[in-house]
Amino acid sequence: MSETTADQVGPPLGQRDPSQSPPGSGAAAEFERIYRAQVDAVTAFFARRSADPQTVADLTADTFVQVIVSFGTFDPGKGSARAWVFGIARRVYAAYCEAHSQQRDKVVRLAGRRELDSDQVGELLDRIDAERAGRGLVTGLTTLPALDRHVVELVDLAGLRSKEAASVLGVSPGAVRMRLMRARARLRKTASNPAAETNGGAGND
Numbered sequence: 001m002s003e004t005t006a007d008q009v010g011p012p013l014g015q016r017d018p019s020q021s022p023p024g025s026g027a028a029a030e031f032e033r034i035y036r037a038q039v040d041a042v043t044a045f046f047a048r049r050s051a052d053p054q055t056v057a058d059l060t061a062d063t064f065v066q067v068i069v070s071f072g073t074f075d076p077g078k079g080s081a082r083a084w085v086f087g088i089a090r091r092v093y094a095a096y097c098e099a100h101s102q103q104r105d106k107v108v109r110l111a112g113r114r115e116l117d118s119d120q121v122g123e124l125l126d127r128i129d130a131e132r133a134g135r136g137l138v139t140g141l142t143t144l145p146a147l148d149r150h151v152v153e154l155v156d157l158a159g160l161r162s163k164e165a166a167s168v169l170g171v172s173p174g175a176v177r178m179r180l181m182r183a184r185a186r187l188r189k190t191a192s193n194p195a196a197e198t199n200g201g202a203g204n205d
Contacts, residue, residue, distance in 0.1 A: 148179045
């Protein structure tokens with residue numbers, strides 16, 4: 001006789017909406033688990049891109065709002081929660097960059113900010129300071145082709161496994177491993193001989 005666990009009762013995870021679930025229910029508990037497991041990594045992801053604690057807080061909050069809104073699309077059979085959340089974070093940042101570059105709805109965005117208290121600002125400044133080296137590396141990665149750059153950040157900075165990074169980027173795990181190996185070699189070469197990259201090494205791809 002097979003045992004029935006709590007996770008086997010009710011609709012599959014991908015069909016649950018945590019925003020419509022009472023506290024302690026399966027979907028709400030799963031969202032909380034994902035949030036607690038990924039919030040630090042997502043915050044670090046944005047801290048490597050901005051030194052403004054308000055922007056980091058807003059982008060992190062926007063990401064998890066999208067996680068709630070999109071929760072019904074999450075299929076654990078297609079990839080890890082970590083890869084899924086990072087895919088959302090990347091889209092949130094891309095949308096932010098587009099809006100920022102075009103200065104669209106600037107007044108609305110500023111008016112809609114959630115004001116941070118001093119403790120929250122302090123915590124985010126600590127996180128931003130901790131990611132200073134990461135921001136420098138992200139800047140240094142601009143010499144790499146875009147996909148190689150994303151692979152290095154997701155695997156070496158965000159700590160995703162090759163399979164998870166492949167899921168985020170929509171490529172095969174083999175392609176991730178190959179690009180990671182090539183990108184690391186190029187970065188080592190650049191670090192030991194900066195003139196080599198300046199002389200056109202990045203234009204070969």
